[in-house]
Amino acid sequence: MLLGFVIAVIAGVTTGSFALPMKFTTKWKWENTWSMWTVWTLMVVPWVIGFLAIPDLVEVYRQVGWKPVTVVFFFGFIWGFSAIAFGTGVDYLGLGLGYSLMMGMIIAIGAILPLMVTVDTSKLIDSTGSTMIADALRIHPEKITDPSSLIIIAGVAVIILGVVLNACAAVMKEKDLTHSAASEQSTEKKSFLKGVIICCVAGVTAPMLNYSLIAGGYLTETAEELGTNAMLAPCAIWPIALSAGFLTNLLYCVWLVQKNKGWNLYLARGTKRYYLYTLIMGVLWAGSIAIFGIATTRLGKLGPSIGWAVFNSVGIFWANILGLLTREWKGVRKNTVWVMTIGLLLLLVGICIVGWANYASKG
Numbered sequence: 292m293l294l295g296f297v298i299a300v301i302a303g304v305t306t307g308s309f310a311l312p313m314k315f316t317t318k319w320k321w322e323n324t325w326s327m328w329t330v331w332t333l334m335v336v337p338w339v340i341g342f343l344a345i346p347d348l349v350e351v352y353r354q355v356g357w358k359p360v361t362v363v364f365f366f367g368f369i370w371g372f373s374a375i376a377f378g379t380g381v382d383y384l385g386l387g388l389g390y391s392l393m394m395g396m397i398i399a400i401g402a403i404l405p406l407m408v409t410v411d412t413s414k415l416i417d418s419t420g421s422t423m424i425a426d427a428l429r430i431h432p433e434k435i436t437d438p439s440s441l442i443i444i445a446g447v448a449v450i451i452l453g454v455v456l457n458a459c460a461a462v463m464k465e466k467d468l469t470h471s472a473a474s475e476q477s478t479e480k481k482s483f484l485k486g487v488i489i490c491c492v493a494g495v496t497a498p499m500l501n502y503s504l505i506a507g508g509y510l511t512e513t514a515e516e517l518g519t520n521a522m523l524a525p526c527a528i529w530p531i532a533l534s535a536g537f538l539t540n541l542l543y544c545v546w547l548v549q550k551n552k553g554w555n556l557y558l559a560r561g562t563k564r565y566y567l568y569t570l571i572m573g574v575l576w577a578g579s580i581a582i583f584g585i586a587t588t589r590l591g592k593l594g595p596s597i598g599w600a601v602f603n604s605v606g607i608f609w610a611n612i613l614g615l616l617t618r619e620w621k622g623v624r625k626n627t628v629w630v631m632t633i634g635l636l637l638l639l640v641g642i643c644i645v646g647w648a649n650y651a652s653k654g
Contacts, residue, residue: 292589295589295597295598298589299586299597299598299602300601301586302605303609304606306575306576306579306583306602307605307607307608308610309575310572312569316565318559318562319565321547324565324569326548328572328576329544330537330541330573331572331573332576332577333536333537333540333541334537335573336574338530340577340578344526345527347514347518348527348530351513351514351517360510360531363503363510364532364535365535366502366503366506366535367499367500367531367533368539369499370503371537371539372496373496374536375539375540377493380392380489380490383485383486391455392487394603395455396494397493397494401500402443404498404502405501406434406440407432407435439648440593443593443597445644446645449637449644451641452641453604453638453640453641454638456634457631457635460627463623464619468623500580501595503528503532504584504587505595510528511527512524514526524588525587528584529580529584579602596648600645601645604638604645607638608635608642
């Protein structure tokens, strides 16, 4: 299980690094960069990884049938809305409240819900019609009181506190660097209730990627039966799940590009290397998801819960470290740095507590 924990940390470092190349796509607007990220990350890279890890990938899908594949696609499609809602939620509520609300929900729901809710893959085969997914879900509220579950919940609570402090530090940093309340004023003019609703949408939909992994158990089993190594078998899930998210993200980006008349930016002088930058982003992010799936296979029965909490927490931690290394925090007050430092330490403590659940689950 220690190996699984280490792999989850590697996945977190990878996902925390994916946005770094965006610093260099300065001639593109956000939607230009994100649209290319969407193509590489949610369509090209997952399928390449899938075929490299599982040579009989098409045969896996043929044998499992359309129902399990549809369920994985369904959860991936719901997850696709999270990226859109995430950016919009920060725009409405500001970085401090918006980011902490969304990441808190993403980590809490993604880590705690799998403790109580499982997916019976056999029911996916037997069920028909619109109730297929509902028939496959199994709720076990009694499992929340297991010692290992309580440890995970305690660790998640500490992680959420660290997320809140890091978000507060980010807000303080912006004030230190700009000495302007313009961004706050623009946020205050918008509907607070609408912002909360959008943040809740992001917080609820983002963990559905974890449920694609859980619901894709039948795909993983079939891949193993066809000779795929158990650690690589989850790679059969991601091409389906991420392709579903590709649809929502690409349509949103195309709409923004059209709205902001940004089509010419794709061919602007000096932007050819941006396609390489976005490819690197895609490899880092999609690669981190593949590594996360591998980690869950080595974390025992609590793999999805422990892996999700560690994966996202390390991602936040490492993204902040990269911010320090790239001098994003140069010129901020000492108080701001202290708030960030305490937040990062709480993330580490929370990760250790969640990791401890590994040992509690053996009992």
